[in-house]
Amino acid sequence: MATFNDQLIRIVEDYRAAGEPWPAKREQIAEWAIANDRYQLTRGMAISQCAEKLSKAMGLEHVKDRKGRSVRKYYSARIRENGQLVMKWDDQNAERPFMEISAANRRNLVLGQCWQLKQDMDSYSERQCPDQPIQVDFNFNIDLEELGQLDEVG
Template sequence: MTYVKQMQRIVDEYRLEGLPWPTSAKNIADWAISTGRWELPAAAVRRRCADDIASAMREEYMTDRKGRRVRLLHPAPLETEGQTEMIWDDIRSAPREHMQISFQHRRRGIVGDCRQMKVDVDSYNDAHPDAEPIQIVFDFTMDLAELEAADEAA
């Protein structure tokens, strides 16, 4: 069973116990730890540390010459020693190829999130045919223009 499936099973068990729902992931974690359903496996320590480091790198920003807040470090999925690995580089010194791969990878993630949202909204609307359908616009052109205008006005 994958780790994700194990986590989903913990959520299922939490709900079957009749504990408060809806709830936060922290509440479920407290319950899972206190009941011995979860502990960090030794093999996961390195992965957890790497994930925490990646999260911290994702949160590091700088101000560019035009005053824009820019993410400093960017990951790109690159092949090393026969395996694909996320390699991080600094936007100020990274080669163009690294940045292009990084931006394409990030865009694919955004598209994937939008696709899943569309599936979720469509499913919700289908399950509630008597309600007005929820409409989601996936063209972000106007949103980006508004945000850029607000930045320029600030």
């Protein structure tokens, strides 16, 4: 059985096969999919999409702390509940164990992004510029220090 993602990619491929404009905005593809009865939301899909949008909104919500820093208002953490990992949300007043898990989760996301960037640049360099590969510095200590100084000045 095809995954939901596979089904979405099939819609994109069918959109292209139908001779619709390409390159296309995602809204164009979505409009075509709905007009051609290729995309209908079940209750579960509606809940899933709503949850995804709520997560995005909570992740983007910032407030100013006492020192005037822009910080997240809501935090997520993968918590083990009844033997399964679930994503829970709390606010800036969360208990320390929750925030420790949240910080570790976010650090792992950053690590994953860095790993993918390394893979991408290594592959590109091997194919396009093996004699002068693109070097990416993954030590962010100086960058963090500079940003901290800018924050103090601002």
